[in-house]
Structures are given as C-alpha cells and as structure tokens.
Amino acid sequence: MIASVILAAEEVEAKNPILPELSEMFWGAIAFFSLWALVKFVLLPPVLNVMNEREDRIRGDLDAADAARARQGSAASEVSDQLAGSRAEAAQIVDAARAEAEAERAAIIGAAEAEVASMKADAEAEIAASRAEAMSGIAPSVAEVAADAAGRVMNRQIPLSSAQPVVDRFLSNSN
Amino acid sequence: MFALFAAEEGGGGGLQFPPISNLVEWPNYFGDGTIFAFNKIGLISMLALLIPTGMFLLSKKELVPRGLQNIVEGAVEFVDKQVIQSAIGPDGRKYMPLLLSIFLFVFFGNIFEVIPTFQMPANARMANPIILALTAWAMFIAVGVKAQGFSGFMKSSLFPPGVPKALYLLVTPIEFLSTFLLRPFGLAVRLFANMLAGHILLVTFGVLCIALWQKSALAIVLPFSFATLVGLTGFEVMVSLIQAFVFSLLTAVYISLSLNPHH
Secondary structure (H helix, E strand, O other): OHHHHHHHHHHHHOOOOOOOOHHHHHHHHHHHHHHHHHHHHHHHHHHHHHHHHHHHHHHHHHHHHHHHHHHHHHHHHHHHHHHHHHHHHHHHHHHHHHHHHHHHHHHHHHHHHHHHHHHHHHHHHHHHHHHHHHHHHHHHHHHHHHHHHHHHHHOOOOOHHHHHHHHHHHHHHHO | OHHHHHHHHHHHHOOOOOOHHHHHOOOOOEOOOOOOOEOHHHHHHHHHHHHHHHHHHHOOOOOOOOOHHHHHHHHHHHHHHHHHHHHOOHHHHHHHHHHHHHHHHHHHHHHHHHOOOOOOOHHHOOHHHHHHHHHHHHHHHHHHHHHHOHHHHHHHHHOOOOOOHHHHHHHHHHHHHHHHHHHHHHHHHHHHHHHHHHHHHHHHHHHHHHHHHHOOOOHHHHHHHHHHHHHHHHHHHHHHHHHHHHHHHHHHHHHHHHHOOOO
C-alpha cells in the first residue's frame, strides 16, 4: 500500500508543486463563492438582526435606567424640599404653641396670684374683724379682773370706770 | 502522510526527507484528468464551506448568547471591529459578507493543517489563495470605479497627487504594477507561502520524530523534537488565524483606498 501511495505521488511529481491546479481552483471557487452567497443572503442577516436587537435592547435599557435615575434625582430633590418646608412649618407651629403656652401660663399665674392676694386680704380682714370683736368682747372682763386685782393689792375698792380706760389703752397698745 | 510514509520506508537507511511535491500534491478521489478532479484540497475547500455554514445554521439566535452562538457572533464581531471598522469605518458594513466569507474560508482552509488525518492546509496550494486574491482585486476595482468613476479611479490609482508631472513617466508604471498586479499577487503569495512554510515545518519535525524513534542512540533527543513539533502545531493554529485576519484586513484596506483614495 505504501509503495502504491508513493507511486501515486511520483506520478504527480513531474508537475510544479507551486503552480495552481485547475481542478483545485474549480472546487475552491465553488466553495468560496457559495460561502459568500450563503453568508450574504442566508447566514449573516439573522445573526446581525439578533446582534442589533440586543444592542437596541441594551441601549433602551440604559436610556430607561438614565431616565429612572433622573426621575429619582428630581423626586429626591422634591422630597428634600418638602421636608425642609415641613421642618420650617413644624418649627413655626412649635414656636407659636410655645408662645401661646407661655401667655396662658402667665395668665394663669396672674389670676392665681390675684386670687391668692384677694383671699389673703379677705383672710386678713376677717382676722382683723375677729380680733376686734374678740378684743371688744374681753375688754370689760379684763377691766373687771384688773380692777379687782388692783383693789386687792391696794386694799381698797377700785372703781370699774377708772380701770376701764387704762385696760382699753393697754389692749389697744398691745395690738 | 506521504512524507511520513517516505520516512518510514527509509527508516533503515537514515533520514530521508520526501520531495516537496509529496507534501502538497494529493491523489484524486474522483474525476482524474478533468477539471472536476476532486482531491484532499477540494475536500478541505468544501469543508471550509460546510463547517461555517453548519455553525451559523446550528447556532441559536437568542438575545443572551450561549455556546455556539458565542463563537459565531464572536467571529462576526471580530471581523466588524478589527477588520471593517479599523480599515474602512462605519461605511464598510456593506462589505461584511465578503470580508467575513474571506476570513472564515481562509481560517477553515488553514486550520486543517493541525487536524489529524488531514494535516494539510488548503491554502498551502496556490489555487484557493488565487481565487481569493482575484476576488479581492475585482472587488476593490469595482468599488473604486463605482465610488470615483472609471477615469477618477484610474487617475487616483495611477497619478498620485503631489508628484511632479515629469515623474509620472516613472511613477505611473510603478503604481500600475503596484495596484493592479502586485496587490493580488502579494495577497495570494503571502497566504500561500506562510501556510506552505508552516506545513513544511510541521512535516520536517514529524519526519524527524519518526527518524529519531527508529534510531536508538538518537532517541534521547526525541522528546525535544516532539515538544517542538507540539509547540509548532500550536503556533500553526495561531498562524491560521493571523493569516485569515491579515488577508481580510488587507482586502478591507484596498477597498477603503478605492473608496477614499486620498486617505
């Protein structure tokens, strides 16, 4: 077998191995031009279509992501603005409430102080009246006791009329 | 394979490197003596058509790519970004079918260099590089004529601006040779020579490994030779990809020059 193969090789040895064989060119041309036609009309278009579709999808997704990011940025800014407004409003409400509470507290304290002062004045007046009433009630008895005590010390009768002014003066001084 | 057989046959009598024709010429499967003669190169050309076609047809077309779809879209995106956008710009998208076809056809024609039982790049024969180079040549001329008109394209190609008129006697023939003959010739020979060199390199180390295996005293260096063979095989995978990239990129550059001659 080896000898026959070498023999076959020797048969073609006479040709220049660099020069092209017409039959090889024939089959090569058929193969290449068929491949070119197939690539152009059958093989390449669906591949390019799916590649373009993928590129479009990716580009669309990127654009959508950019738009969403922009929307998110504006929403965040809006929320931030609203938050700042709410904070300012809340601070204003707190200040107003604090001022109102302060005024109310001052009014309540003023009213209470006035009421206490009034009660105090009433009590003082009542005490003074009670005292005066008590003094006027005990003055004759005190004068009588004092005249009796003084008479016993002096061994003579002290009239109540002379003791009464002295006791009245004493009691009035002791107030 | 011829090379390996030859080395095997000559194993008893020392290292015998097979003639170059044994490395690149293959017996026909059918059609002997006709233009339809079909050999290993024709088979690889057909596989370079069928494999990418199958990959494109079998890959799913989903928004989230997985598996084979990643490879297919990776190839399309590579040609778009690294070839079309870098050489032509956004206007070059309409040349995507041609440039992608060139890239895939060259790559799958090359990669059979490292696939066991094939171990031959289709582009180590001159046939396919010539077909591809002539296609690129016809394309950039057609694009130039369409973009600038016939006279405009010929003027921009043969009479570069800024050259003193007297020098056109010298410059115009050079430009003609450069643009209309050397461009396709360079495209074809660059691919052919690179792949043939890589093929010969791999065969050389393959033959060397076999010869060393049969020589007991020299078998000690066999691991190094084999490691080099494995390394070169990996290198050829890279070369296959680079050559496909270079061929499609140069085609794109020529198209770009036809579209915008002053850039």
